[in-house]
Amino acid sequence: MSSRLASAILLAVCVAQAIVSATVDPDQADPTHHLSERWYHDENHSVHTLFRRGGNDGIIYSPIGSPDWAQGFPADPALMQNMPQAWLDALHAAIAAGKIPDIPVTTMGGPSPTYPDGYDPMSPNVCSSSYQCRIPGDIWDGPPGTLSLSFDDGPLPPSPTLYRFLKEKQQHATHFFIGSNILQYHDYFQTVWLDNQDDIAVHTWTHPYMTTKTNEEVLAELGWTMQLIHNSTGGRVPKYWRPPYGDSDTRVRAIAQEVFGLTTVVWNQDTNDWSLSDPVPLTSLDQIASQMHTWLTGPKTPGLIILEHELSDQSVQAFMSAWDLMVSNGWKIASVAQMGDVNAYQNAWNATSPVAPARIGEISIHPPPASPTPSLSHDSSSTHVAQSTGKPSPPHTNQKNSATDRSAASTMLTWLAIFVATITVCILS
Ligand SMILES: *[C@@H]1O[C@H](CO)[C@@H](O)[C@H](O)[C@H]1NC(C)=O
Ligand SMILES: *[C@@H]1O[C@H](CO)[C@@H](O)[C@H](O)[C@H]1NC(C)=O
Ligand SMILES: *[C@@H]1O[C@H](CO)[C@@H](O)[C@H](O)[C@H]1NC(C)=O
Ligand SMILES: [Zn+2]
Numbered sequence: 001m002s003s004r005l006a007s008a009i010l011l012a013v014c015v016a017q018a019i020v021s022a023t024v025d026p027d028q029a030d031p032t033h034h035l036s037e038r039w040y041h042d043e044n045h046s047v048h049t050l051f052r053r054g055g056n057d058g059i060i061y062s063p064i065g066s067p068d069w070a071q072g073f074p075a076d077p078a079l080m081q082n083m084p085q086a087w088l089d090a091l092h093a094a095i096a097a098g099k100i101p102d103i104p105v106t107t108m109g110g111p112s113p114t115y116p117d118g119y120d121p122m123s124p125n126v127c128s129s130s131y132q133c134r135i136p137g138d139i140w141d142g143p144p145g146t147l148s149l150s151f152d153d154g155p156l157p158p159s160p161t162l163y164r165f166l167k168e169k170q171q172h173a174t175h176f177f178i179g180s181n182i183l184q185y186h187d188y189f190q191t192v193w194l195d196n197q198d199d200i201a202v203h204t205w206t207h208p209y210m211t212t213k214t215n216e217e218v219l220a221e222l223g224w225t226m227q228l229i230h231n232s233t234g235g236r237v238p239k240y241w242r243p244p245y246g247d248s249d250t251r252v253r254a255i256a257q258e259v260f261g262l263t264t265v266v267w268n269q270d271t272n273d274w275s276l277s278d279p280v281p282l283t284s285l286d287q288i289a290s291q292m293h294t295w296l297t298g299p300k301t302p303g304l305i306i307l308e309h310e311l312s313d314q315s316v317q318a319f320m321s322a323w324d325l326m327v328s329n330g331w332k333i334a335s336v337a338q339m340g341d342v343n344a345y346q347n348a349w350n351a352t353s354p355v356a357p358a359r360i361g362e363i364s365i366h367p368p369p370a371s372p373t374p375s376l377s378h379d380s381s382s383t384h385v386a387q388s389t390g391k392p393s394p395p396h397t398n399q400k401n402s403a404t405d406r407s408a409a410s411t412m413l414t415w416l417a418i419f420v421a422t423i424t425v426c427i428l429s
Contacts, residue, residue, distance in 0.1 A: 039356050040239075040343045046090040047261035047346060050223075051230050051237045064193075064232050065186040073183060073228055079205060079220045087223045087259070091215060094258040101125060101250040106211040113211045113247055121249070128211065128249045129266055135253055138264040139240075139336070142303025147296075147331040148339040149173035150265070151319075152203055152242060153274070154310040155181055155188035162316045163192050169323065172196070174336040174344075175310070176203035176242040176265075179225035182232065193233060197351035199335045199344040200229050202241035202262065209247045218255045226260060235355045236345040240265050240336055246307075261346050265336055267307040269295055273319075277312035285318055292322040296329045303339065304331070 039048065062068035074081065094100050103126055106113030112130050115121055121128035127135050134140055142148045151162065154175055166173055175198055182189045192198050204210065204221040213221065222241060229238050241262045243252065248264055256262040271291055275282040295304055309315040326333055337344035347356040 039347045041261060041346065045261050046093065046259055047237060050084075050086055050090060050260070051226065051235075059235065061231050061234060064190050069186075069231065070183055073179070074205070074220075074224055079224065080216060083216075083220050083223065087219055088216070090259045091219050091255065094255070095215070099258045100215065100254045103249065103251050105214060106209070106249075108209060108212060113209050124250075126249050128247070129243065129264075130209075130211070130245065130247045130249075133249075134266075135248075135250060135264070137257075138248075138253065138266060140266045140305065141268050142305050142339050144301040144303055145330075145332055146303035146339040147326055147333050148303065148305050148336045149308075149333060150176060150201075150242070150267075150305065150336055151308050151310040152176045152244075153178055153181070153207070155185040155192065156310060157185070157188075158313045158316045159185070159188045159310045160191060161313070162310050162319070163188070163196050163198075165316075165320050165323075166198070167196055171333060172198050172335045172338060174199040174201050174240065174265075176201045176240075177225070177229070178203050178207050179205035179228050182225075182228055186232075189232065193351070199240075199337055199350065200233060200236075200238060201265070201336070202226055202229065202238050204241075204244055207244045209245055210243050210252045211247050211249050213252075215251070215255060218252050219259065222256055222260055222262065226262075233345075233351070236348045236351075237261070239263060239344060239346045242266065265305070267305045268302065269304055270307045271318060273307075273315040274309045274311055276314035276318065285314060285321065288318045289321055292318075292325060296322065296325045296331065300331070305336075 039045075062071075072082070091100070103119055104116050106115055106128075108114070113128070115126060115128070119126050121131040122133050127133040129135070129138070149166075149171065151173055154177055175192060177189070177200060179202075193200060202222060202225045205224045206221065208217075208221065210218055210221065225241075226238050230236060239262065241256055242265045246266050248256075248266075253264050256264060269291075271288045272281075272283040273288060276285070276288075292306075295306070308319050332339070335344065337350070344350045345355075348354065
């Protein structure tokens with residue numbers, strides 16, 4: 001009788017547990033807790049193998065601004081040299097799998113990139129964002145009532161004023177950074193990362209019209225910028241990128257998405273604030289204030305994504321002058337990730353949450369040294385884990401693993417025995 005009760009309780013607990021684990025999405029349930037152990041998308045995406053030295057892997061990243069930190073990143077002309085072979089392999093695998101549309105690069109004859117005859121920029125197979133064609137899945141609009149703050153082209157000398165202002169308002173933003181600017185203005189990077197704890201995103205290494213670039217050049221522009229952000233944020237892998245001049249198409253976007261897991265973010269309002277410091281500006285602070293007034297007091301659907309820059313003192317001023325109006329009109333002001341209530345990095349929720357370690361079993365960026373020593377471990381997954389920390393695999397790793405396997409197996413056998421006993425008692429009583 002009591003054993004029947006015990007079985008019933010056991011069964012109830014099992015069923016309850018199954019229901020709970022089937023219905024709770026850890027992303028929704030607890031953004032800070034479970035996610036230290038996982039990435040935020042398809043476990044088989046190639047990005048897992050490319051930025052594999054994620055946090056908690058025992059990797060010590062060099063301090064921002066130190067010679068070791070800057071070491072190995074390209075000067076502009078060398079962008080294509082020393083690109084990790086793994087990036088190229090991932091690109092070529094994506095091309096072979098038919099994931100990268102085969103459309104030609106553009107040329108810059110006039111104000112907009114031009115495609116050869118036969119390639120309509122508004123057709124679905126080209127869909128150029130320079131021509132306002134929107135590829136589904138790219139971000140142009142915010143959710144109703146939200147104003148997502150993003151700033152392009154930094155870090156630069158005008159940036160600290162912006163960062164102080166944001167900090168004072170306890171406001172986070174997304175910064176679409178230029179890789180070579182991070183190298184040069186690392187002090188400002190350090191401020192926005194450590195002090196503001198803002199979201200860092202990709203704006204390429206040299207700020208080109210991306211549709212004018214070959215597949216390999218697109219790869220280098222994105223990859224190096226991601227690598228530098230990765231190395232400077234404790235192993236975070238950026239999630240968002242914004243094409244310079246808003247210039248992308250199905251090909252460029254597919255490389256960003258399929259090779260690097262990046263989501264493309266454009267905008268739905270443009271102040272032309274980038275031209276304020278030009279000899280002949282396209283706009284003025286007054287003109288921007290009036291545009292801002294129209295947008296901020298206008299309809300709340302779709303949510304606003306205003307293109308703004310930390311490029312000049314004037315462009316920073318244009319934003320700060322509009323701040324009170326943003327607040328008084330009741331917009332929910334947030335970074336791009338916060339506005340969607342999603343993760344800011346591919347392997348971390350935000351600047352302060354834990355970072356998922358590199359995936360177990362992945363391949364090394366750097367080919368293993370061709371040493372004549374026989375393989376230290378016959379178990380492929382432990383070999384790869386050891387490589388991911390950059391340390392040689394200790395010879396006892398294998399024994400330890402099989403010992404762990406054995407103890408797991410015996411635990412399982414014990415439970416099986418208990419289960420069979422319970423059923424038996426149940427039937428007999
Ligand atoms: C990842 O790949 C493995 C092995 O090919 C497969 O079993 C698994 O279902 C894949 N996962 C996803 C999310 O596609
Ligand atoms: C990035 O950080 C990793 C881990 O410390 C290091 O191996 C690598 O050399 C750094 N720089 C580049 C360019 O990858
Ligand atoms: C990161 O996200 C957590 C969980 O939502 C939140 O408590 C924390 O304040 C966030 N940190 C930053 C810097 O936004
Ligand atoms: Zn830009």
